[in-house]
Amino acid sequence: MSDIIKLLPDSVANQIAAGEVIQRPASVVKELVENAIDAGATTIQIVLKDAGRTLIQVIDNGKGMTPTDARLAFERHSTSKIAKAEDLFDLHTMGFRGEALASICAISQVELRTCAKGAQLGTKIVINASKCESQEPDVCPEGSNFMVKNIFFNVPARRKFLKSNQVELSNIVKEFEKLALVNHHVEFSLSNNENVLYKFGGSSFKQRISAIWGRSIDQQLIPLNIDTSLCKITGFISKPENARRRNYLQYFFVNGRYMRHPYFHKAIMSSYGQLIPDDEQPNYFLVFNVDPESIDVNIHPTKTEIKFENEMPIWQILAAAVKESLGRFIAVPTIDFDTEDAPDIPAYSTHTAVSAPSAGIDPSYNPFNPKGTGKGAHHDAYVPAFNDKAPTTDWETLFKNFEKNKQEGFDEFASQGVDAGTHLQPSSAAHILDSDVMQGSLLNVDISTTCIQLKGRYIVSPIKSGLMIVDQHRAHLKVLYEQYMENIDGKNVTSQSILFPDLLQLSAAQNAILCDLQPEMERIGFNLSKLSGNDWSINAVPAGIDHVDIKDTILQVIDAMESGGESITEKVYDHLALAVARSAALPYGKTLTPDEMDKLLSELLRLSNPNYTPDGKLVIKLITNEQIEKMF
Structure with missing residues (x-):
């Protein structure tokens, strides 16, 4: 060989x-x-x-x-x-x-x-x-x-x-x-x-931070400085009120080299504790100076992963230093007894004359005379008794709790021993069935063939092979998403102007991406104008986006562009369509009429893929007749 x-x-x-x-x-x-x-x-x-x-x-x-x-x-x-x-x-x-x-x-x-x-x-x-x-x-x-x-x-x-x-x-x-x-x-x-x-130009560490991310960040930083025999840590951390949900600035440097270190990041997060919400993170810019013999840089060719010989002690030093800086610079919330602009409270004086308060009244007013007041008023007018009841003419009030009582009947049927494996008493079952039949006759609807709403969250509908259970919020989200995508393809998207334009502040990296995205954003209803530096003005948004954080939506689109994958156009359209659908979809707990449920199901089942939402969540669950038979 x-x-x-x-x-x-x-x-x-x-x-x-x-x-x-x-x-x-x-x-x-x-x-x-x-x-x-x-x-x-x-x-x-x-x-x-x-x-x-x-x-x-x-x-x-x-x-x-x-x-x-x-x-x-x-x-x-x-x-x-x-x-x-x-x-x-x-x-x-x-x-x-x-x-x-x-x-x-x-x-x-x-x-x-x-x-x-x-x-x-x-x-x-x-x-x-x-x-x-x-x-x-x-x-x-x-x-x-x-x-x-x-x-x-x-x-x-x-x-x-x-x-x-x-x-x-x-x-x-x-x-x-x-x-x-x-x-x-x-x-x-x-x-x-x-x-x-x-x-x-050459500058200090804090000046360089301000030069890169703007002067506004200068007021958000708290200095951190600690020197021990193991390491020296200097830099800045942000105040708790300036924590961010995205685009947080987090930098570790060791002996002049950038590194990623999840363990040290956890030390900082634990030090902030309850000072920031769970979905937010602080900014920090920290420089470690350690003995080169106590670290190993030769882990990966990119040299961003570093192993520390004294990792646990440095973790404790870092956590203590962050807590000390937060406490020293009064970052912990306190009760503020600020009396500026408070109203003056006059002091009591024994020499001040006291007079009884007076009120203007009409002594001739007769509240029991509907035709007039004064001396010529009729005093023998009829005064209704408190126990008299006017006849009820509002038929909606009579049926106010009709659907509620019906749902309680189904809940009672499901709760009386079915899940526990026990049997219903004949009298109880007959009472429930008679009640349902009576309600069905009042509505002139065959209960066996109509949709019912369960807990304001699910739509249950009988089908030939069993039962179909649909999540109403996800179903409506899927329908709205497909409709909005059709509008985008047909260039039928309308914009809604903002009375007071929002200011969007970006980093240089985000600004570069948004410059490329601007034509696509305008096509789907946004009107963005470039200001000085990395600032943008949001003048108009797609119609139908209610209760949505517009700035956060744009930042999510930018982050999606950075991750790559699909084309920019597809990602922008998909993200905006999903954002609009989420903002307008039926909330959980919304009561639907039978006609509304039928319309929602018909629109959902007309789609090519109704089983899952755009973000991969299940919409429809089927329970076959065989599965139902095995339950009994």
């Missing part, structure tokens, strides 16, 4: 590694900016075209590279960050694996111009799909200038599954915000298609 195991070429190995390291254009931005920070850059400029599909350019003023280092940097596992295995436990840089540049050049066309500090001449190198095409001397400023063109040009499957430009730009902005936040001393700029999205 011949040998079958072969050593893969470096180009193939680099493409395999790129599958983990480079997932989308945002990954390229992250790796190149981290390299610039490790090179000691104080100014970093990021230039994009088509959200990174066509071009990603990162320019820095770091220490640059020599011609030999520039060529060697693109080889796999080549790095200047570590030299031996022990260095993995004493990391002071962002990168150390030596895979990023090799992975980037394996799936794109890369051009690098770099010049080392103090050198008279730099170098220019061009690499195409891991193949070095040229390297020559070049006149360029100190630092590095990376140009990554046509990402995934040689991996069509990966390029095909990239999201829309706005979604990819949103992901780049999120990575940029993390890097710019923790490296607040560095000047950053980010532009896409010659439009400047961000431009920051």
Whole structure:
């Protein structure tokens, strides 16, 4: 048997590694900016075209590279960050694996111009799909200038599954915000298609937070600062009243590196306790400084998962620090005895004259005389006795509890031992049946063939094969959803103007997505206008959306766009149709007439798929005759 195991070429190995390291254009931005920070850059400029599909350019003023280092940097596992295995436990840089540049050049066309500090001449190198095409001397400023063109040009499957430009730009902005936040001393700029999205100068941590998310967040933050022998934690947490249901800003940084840590997040949530509702979460921006030997960063190529040697003690330190900050800055609600603008209460004085209160009355008024008052009034007018009862002429009052009594009869029938396996007394059963027959004759309706409403929640209808039980709220939701989708397809959606337009404040990432969504939102009835920065004005909404949080609905649509999957148009239409249906669907407890129940069932069963709601909940449950027979 011949040998079958072969050593893969470096180009193939680099493409395999790129599958983990480079997932989308945002990954390229992250790796190149981290390299610039490790090179000691104080100014970093990021230039994009088509959200990174066509071009990603990162320019820095770091220490640059020599011609030999520039060529060697693109080889796999080549790095200047570590030299031996022990260095993995004493990391002071962002990168150390030596895979990023090799992975980037394996799936794109890369051009690098770099010049080392103090050198008279730099170098220019061009690499195409891991193949070095040229390297020559070049006149360029100190630092590095990376140009990554046509990402995934040689991996069509990966390029095909990239999201829309706005979604990819949103992901780049999120990575940029993390890097710019923790490296607040560095000047950053980010532009896409010659439009400047961000431009920051060196500043403090809190100033950088305000620069990214607006000055309004500055008043919502509480400082946190604790220094122990295990770790030092600094940063800011939000006041409980500023907790959010979505779009919460939660950032952990360890030794200048962003990380995700659900365990530490739980410590913060437990510290807030009952100060915030269960469906809301606080904002926090926390920086951990720990001994590099006590953490392990080499868990995943993205380096966002970090293991701590002293995880439990740090959890306790973090929880105590959050509670202390909340208490110190009076974040815990207190009783406020504010007397400002309160009415003055006069003090009692013994020298003040007291007079009896007086009221204007008509002494000649006779309440028992319907024809007049005064001296000429007739005093022998008839005064009705309190026990006299006028004849009842309101027939609706007579049948007010008719349906209620009927339902109580069914409940009594079901509760008298059927579930417990006991038998009904003949007299009791006969009484119930006679009552039902009498009520059926009054309504002139055959009970055996009509729909009944159970507990104001379900519609029960006999069918040939047994019983059909329908959830009335979900059934109406399904019907309204399909009707609204038909209106959208037929371009028959009307808008309702808002008297006082709402202000919608977004992050830069959300703003990029909404710019792309605006034409589709207007087609389904929204009227949105762009204001300064990342603010939008909501001028009109689709008619029929009542009791719905419009801002939350738009944010849900934006979140759905970020997750990708279906086309933007389909997701927007589906989400808005479902929101309208939920707001207008019959609530539980609503009493329906037989005609209303028949109409709802006929409209539901006319649909192609009436069994489930758009969000996958069951609408119809069938109980067959065989199942009913087995109950007895």
